């Protein structure tokens with residue numbers, strides 16, 4: 001049994017982690033933290049009543065070390081890199097759901113996050129937690145940089161065709177839409193009901209921080225310099241991400257051949273479904289599955305992909321990483 005602590009227990013990704021951990025065969029949740037709340041977790045997240053008796057606490061790294069082996073850090077970026085060094089220094093393993101350890105170059109981080117990185121020394125050793133690309137690296141690490149939700153959707157959709165040289169690595173357009181829970185539970189004006197309900201629009205056009213993350217991972221994993229235009233949209237749904245991606249073909253291949261390449265690429269990946277029909281967010285909602293298909297339209301390859309931002313885009317993939325780090329079946333808690 002592995003003892004698990006969760007930081008940022010009042011938030012959405014923490015709630016999803018707790019729901020998954022409640023049915024995990026080999027994990028026991030021993031601590032859940034909050035800066036401010038001390039209530040039982042069932043009062044903060046009523047859906048957890050009957051599943052966990054723990055209350056929220058404000059715990060130091062040393063106190064966490066006495067109770068846990070691994071910490072899931074569900075804090076916003078910047079707050080995360082302030083917490084993670086202390087956790088690693090007392091000997092805990094860390095799965096960080098924030099963006100703080102994803103980008104390898106501290107200058108790129110400072111440019112896109114508007115904040116100097118304060119733990120530069122760990123950027124090179126943190127492992128990007130996308131099991132479908134980095135399963136072996138994940139097994140041996142103490143620090144996982146869990147991917148972003150838009151990022152996972154985009155990378156999983158594009159990696160097979162870029163790696164196999166079937167689409168050009170440049171000139172790629174990623175038109176992505178997210179449900180409102182993608183913005184977290186911490187209140188913000190744009191996610192007020194009267195702002196986002198019955199409304200739809202793009203945001204952060206040309207300057208969303210997932211763009212360099214997508215380019216870094218696709219470039220590193222393919223050996224080509226990948227360049228994308230990433231445009232996110234907020235859609236009035238609770239959860240889910242859909243990405244419609246346009247790429248220029250590099251080699252002649254039929255739609256069926258492209259689908260077969262993707263199926264072969266993901267044959268060892270239990271949570272990727274390469275389907276014939278066009279996926280919708282409902283197909284993967286509340287699951288750890290990533291769904292994708294491909295169409296050829298005129299002179300473009302169009303990839304259509306969906307996942308649940310809080311599960312495959314955050315807490316579900318975090319559990320996949322946990323399972324790999326501890327040698328448990330990759331699917332434990334997730335099917």
Ligand SMILES: NC(=O)C1=CN([C@@H]2O[C@H](COP(=O)(O)OP(=O)(O)OC[C@H]3O[C@@H](n4cnc5c(N)ncnc54)[C@H](OP(=O)(O)O)[C@@H]3O)[C@@H](O)[C@H]2O)C=CC1
Nearest residue numbers: 008010011012013034035075076079098182184185186314
């Ligand atoms: N929502 C999503 O779909 C996804 C989220 N992520 C990332 O996962 C992380 C958690 O996201 P999510 O659960 O949605 O966020 P929430 O806003 O729902 O929760 C974050 C929690 O962190 C705590 N917190 C807030 N600010 C600070 C701070 N300055 N210092 C310390 N603790 C703080 C709060 O708990 P308290 O006030 O009780 O201390 C809060 O409940 C973020 O980094 C996010 O970017 C990644 C992929 C997808």
Ligand SMILES: CC(=O)N[C@@H](CCC(=O)OP(=O)(O)O)C(=O)O
Nearest residue numbers: 098099148149150178179182183
């Ligand atoms: C709808 C919405 O607001 N989504 C968030 C992305 C959530 C996420 O994955 O964030 P991190 O990469 O910071 O972990 C956004 O666009 O900022």
